[in-house]
Amino acid sequence: MNNAWKNLRADFPILNQKVNGKPLVYLDNAATSQKPQCVIDALTHYYRKDNANVHRGIHALSLRATTGYESARERAAKYLNATEPGEIVFTAGTTDSINLVANAWGDENLKKSDVILLTEMEHHSNLVPWQLLARRTGAKLRYLPIVAGDTGLLDLAQLAKVLTPEVKVFAFTHVSNTLGVINPAAELCTAAKKVGALTVIDAAQSAGHMPLDVRALGCDFLAVSGHKMCGPTGVGLLYGRKVLLDAMPPYRGGGSMISNVEYFESKWAPAPAKFEAGTPNIADVIAFARAMDYLNDLGREAIAQHDEKLAALAYAGLKAEVPGIRILGPAHHRSGVVSFDLKGVHAHDVVTMADQEGIALRGGHHCNQPLMKKLGLSSTSRASFYLYNTETEIDRLVKALQKISKFFAS
Amino acid sequence: MNNAWKNLRADFPILNQKVNGKPLVYLDNAATSQKPQCVIDALTHYYRKDNANVHRGIHALSLRATTGYESARERAAKYLNATEPGEIVFTAGTTDSINLVANAWGDENLKKSDVILLTEMEHHSNLVPWQLLARRTGAKLRYLPIVAGDTGLLDLAQLAKVLTPEVKVFAFTHVSNTLGVINPAAELCTAAKKVGALTVIDAAQSAGHMPLDVRALGCDFLAVSGHKMCGPTGVGLLYGRKVLLDAMPPYRGGGSMISNVEYFESKWAPAPAKFEAGTPNIADVIAFARAMDYLNDLGREAIAQHDEKLAALAYAGLKAEVPGIRILGPAHHRSGVVSFDLKGVHAHDVVTMADQEGIALRGGHHCNQPLMKKLGLSSTSRASFYLYNTETEIDRLVKALQKISKFFAS
Amino acid sequence: MQDLTDLYQSVILDHNRRPRNYKVLPAANRVGSGNNPMCGDQITVYVQLDGDRLTDVSFQGSGCAISQASASLMTLNLKGKTVAEAEAIYANLHRMVTTGKVDEDNLSDLAALAGVHQFPARIKCATLSWHAALNAAKGDEKPVTTEKPGD
Amino acid sequence: MQDLTDLYQSVILDHNRRPRNYKVLPAANRVGSGNNPMCGDQITVYVQLDGDRLTDVSFQGSGCAISQASASLMTLNLKGKTVAEAEAIYANLHRMVTTGKVDEDNLSDLAALAGVHQFPARIKCATLSWHAALNAAKGDEKPVTTEKPGD
């Protein structure tokens, strides 16, 4: 871990507060991450110095805004090792990115006899858009199952059976927001390529947590949310291979995505502009790029190791110290997401009690309703870690859960 | 004008800077407005104190974020005099809002024999989504023309001829971003209602500039961008009458817009959640509401009067002092948008020269290509005013244009 | 965890552990259901309506201690009441869980839910079953969801 | 307006006012077009290609002074050149308008465009016609647009 890690908690002003009289322990990072002061500063600097609309202006502020916006695209392309900035489309987040693919690519390319392959652990954001697409086109949905039990690993033995030549697109999550499972994304992409299926990776839970290289992964599309990786809310991106983006029809209509408009027909701008209709989220895109710089400075491999270490500690601590706990996901090689069920205590009660201890957890179905049902649960409690969490905080988590389990057992 | 107007320029830190050695005169407000410090503070406060994902959380931060987010919806509903907060859908901006209607309402309700009525002065954002819808459904596009000449007023004498019973939706801009024309929105809504057509108002240029009451207007939908009314980039809203929103299918699929998800089918949440898939733009929504409060404090009637006064000054000054100028739009009762063509000087040259004087203008087609063509122009220069602009700045504009016209004439 | 004993009073813990009338009601002529899509709570309420009187009430479902206890307490409190009386009881409960004010004139075991008002996120949990029951009794068997504005 | 005289040198103003070779070229066997969708500039370039030599070049269109003058100067500079020579001239021009560095060994009237580098927003204006011409000469008659990454 390099110097950027020293005093890292001081970079996050929000952490310095008490909740219900106790120092805040923020363990709801899979829902959204906190923001370092440098990202907040990028926003205020933009609004205090440079704010103007982009692209269509040539006055000084507009040039600064445009330069900032396009520099963000270049940095995002580097962050993911894309071939060129033109492969980065800025969106409102992962959900928006996946809907973009399902709409612009999907409607044009899918027909009744085609199959959309998903996995059983998909977030609603990587599930509902494909259901809607299936309804529009008549294509069929199919699922790669998870193995029986609580590890939640994909059942790769089934892959050849479900990944048949009718599969035109295989959309899967890189990291599960409920199970903490890290899927073998490169392997899945290679398999998909063999049957001619495009791949869409939901990287909402991985983009801010580990090194990510779209060319090494070999994916066709990849969706990211800024707010889960130290960036602001309301911004994200879609990576798409340039030839695919070029061939796709537009997503939404409006300003900036056109090359020529007449009253009765229009021509589209080349990608990525074609997919960025209207005034973009300029300030947040610029701050999002600042967040990527921040993560690069810390080192993404170091972040991954930090997450994994905390997850292992939490897994072991909870298992050993909390009677009646059922922990989902694999014991090893997992991301910083630990979901669990406390026998006889509903997740909402767990979360409310933890909140009294200053600990922010999430309880519910985590936008994973079908997976919950499959696991025989209606909800779980979830602790999820990020770069500013500490071993002391894991201790407090384990102690709080001991207390909660005792309270309800008494 | 009340006390809030005193020292108002000090509320906008960005105005206190020099561009090319001259004090900045920001006259590109129709593209985007500047932000008062209170709006910037709303963002930093949120990220430094309250940031968490909304709705799905019950820990302290998540409750604060949710309360802030839903309070913004209530204030937005009041701002527009909607019947209830549930009529406000937060979007990424006007373009996103109009696409929402064209997609969710349009695909479900339009057929081949139907007509979509627009006006000849629509922004690409209120034109291209309808072209795409027409292509998908086979419905026909039709245009209410503007009168001949440069006033750009709608030719209301033609209204009865184009607003026939085949018209299922009439989408028009409240204020033109190129002509400065203020359309008689209530009158157009009444006429549309008579033939059973729904109305969609593009309020991008009016929502921050004048009192706006959706019930008095009698519209069915109304689209707004935050960034043009002192709010942050990346956020806007769609007002929709509740019965219409309730009946519409969803727009995008994902988290939060569902009530129940299974692997092969899902049920939708009620409006407005149904249209807000994924993590919303929480921080910007909260700051957007702060911007609305700010505008309310100044008084929206006072803002309208201020804009109109500056526009009248600019119109008269440019006409009197600048040889060879052709000013678009009506001479009176106009918004703070003044577009003009300087004979023999291309708009880009005008803007570059004005920028040397510290004056930010916009040059181009202003996302109004077909209108430009109709007026026999390929581009215009545009000065657009807002609450922080002053009479002195109008003087500087007029002087700069005298200079530019001289430079090119010499 | 002091405040928590306000929220999780022993009455609540007891009803959560041993919910009363947790069953299908064979004689039910009205069924209501409710869900909280954000956390996965689900509840089905069975009502035997005789004229405008709820002669019996039961429930089944899953949810947090507050929602389970509230549903359980509800079955006891609504049994035998007219629809109008049931609505009045709910109005009192709603006031109590949103303001914390207990109606001293109408004290009942429902007062155990007064602590909910300190936990705004949990108000929905306390009211879900009541919405489902009252809607069913009034003939609206559409599922209720906590996503509707207002609770 | 000092810097402006760098940008709008008299050569530029002159070519803007009286663009050379502003016409359709009847003998053209290649036509290229370009547009800048963000401001509405449009240009059509006519090339008469003989083997790999541009024996004549003309243009028509509308745009700012920079784009008009650049197109006009281009017609004079490319006439009679081979495609390879034309590309070399453009490479020099591109370097000049992006860096401001004038190639002293190859001075020409194109040096009047050197001031453009101080106005990054205007680089597109100076290069649009050249892209259209070179693409056409190389057989790619797809319209060029300034929206493509790189200029």
Ligand SMILES: Cc1ncc(COP(=O)(O)O)c(C=O)c1O
């Ligand atoms: C009249 C009008 N409609 C729509 C828009 C589009 O707004 P946005 O770019 O914020 O989506 C604009 C502004 O660009 C506008 O002026």
Ligand SMILES: Cc1ncc(COP(=O)(O)O)c(C=O)c1O
């Ligand atoms: C795996 C996964 N996919 C998609 C999403 C959706 O991201 P967003 O809500 O930012 O669009 C999330 C987060 O909620 C997630 O965890």
